[in-house]
Amino acid sequence: MVPRRADRRGDHDLQRPARSDSMTTLYVSDLDHTLLRSDATLSAFSRGVLDDLIGRGVLFTYATARSHGSARRATGGLDVRLPVITYGGTMTVDARTGTPAAVRHLAPESLAEVLRLTDAAGLQALVHTYSAGRDAISWIDGRVNDGVAYFLRGRPGDERLTPVAAWDDVDLGAGYYVSIIGGRAETAALRDALTGVLTGCHLVLSDDAYAPGTFWLEIHSEAGSKAQAALLLAAEVGATRLVVFGDNHNDIPLFEVADEAYAVANAVPELKQRATGVIGFNDSDAVAAWLHAVCAGG
Known part of the structure; x- marks a missing residue:
């Protein structure tokens, strides 16, 4: 657990730090x-x-x-x-x-559960992996929803983009970051479902300041x-x-x-x-x- 400011440093000075x-x-x-x-x-x-x-x-x-x-x-x-x-x-x-x-990688079993519940919710995950010096972003080919399409539009020609036929084609042990993009209700519901079953993971739901009405559910290790x-x-x-x-x-x-x-x-x-x-x-x-x-x- 990350300590809070007061726990880690004692009562901190609320004034600007001196130049020295x-x-x-x-x-x-x-x-x-x-x-x-x-x-x-x-x-x-x-x-x-x-x-x-x-x-x-x-x-x-x-x-x-x-x-x-x-x-x-x-x-x-x-x-x-x-x-x-x-x-x-x-x-x-x-x-x-x-x-x-x-x-800082996700535990493979945690990533597998994320993918299971995301698929069950009818959403599409974007899975980031890093292995043997290569950074890749994968999704199920042929299942490009609005969220994935929005993500891909901003990354034409990106060498990391690696569509797969099935999640079995992804090395779950190499996964370190997952993003799911969609509307508020569906991403919030998925966050709540995942919160109840995942351990050692950090989940953040944020609105996209560049695309009002679009929300990102980001999942990674607590250590990350x-x-x-x-x-x-x-x-x-x-x-x-x-x-x-x-x-x-x-x-x-x-x-x-x-x-x-x-x-x-x-x-x-x-x-x-x-x-x-x-x-x-x-x-x-x-x-x-x-x-x-x-x-x-x-």
Whole structure:
């Protein structure tokens, strides 16, 4: 179990950290609708601020539900030098090469149960596997529903896409992340059904900010959350404090383990309730502006 902030650090200071603390603090930001603008791009201002701070030695990285390739394209070559956290925390990779430093797999029996109940619900799973250096995304060929079609439209030519004739063609031991895309009612019902039978798994249901009415049910190992990945990375780089930024439900566990957690103004109410403070909007480059003020005295 990941400890909550107060349990892990004691009563944390709700004020901004002093500038002298910045070199021992790991800063971790979500991407979509947090560091990125609403058009899924990183502004020139944010890129310039972050590259400058990283060049000065500030410990900064991001944690995202995106793959490394998708995140790297969205951030436009941002010069992140620490490992980045991808697929919601299930994979930590080299920021420049995408080479995994850690992959946190689902238990095969848990993945089998996810597939059984998803099929029974008439939904379609997208199963992410990593084995022998290859990252693949699989679904049952010929059963492309609206959710899978939406996913595929955004990834033309993606080498990871691997349709299969049956789930027997997928190595369940290599699975680390599952997403099911659909309407609120059907994905929520599946989440509730899975919650009653799965152990050692983390389930998050979030609305797609780019497609209103579309919901993502994401399933991965409890060891593969943004929270766990950030704590492990903080220990690895010798950071004594963890400060995070986010906007959505899947950032809640990350907020709960951080020393300070800042929600952007466009964040969901449930995240704001758990935040140390609420900063500006993502479209106003609030994360970069906050970091500039704190770490560079801007």
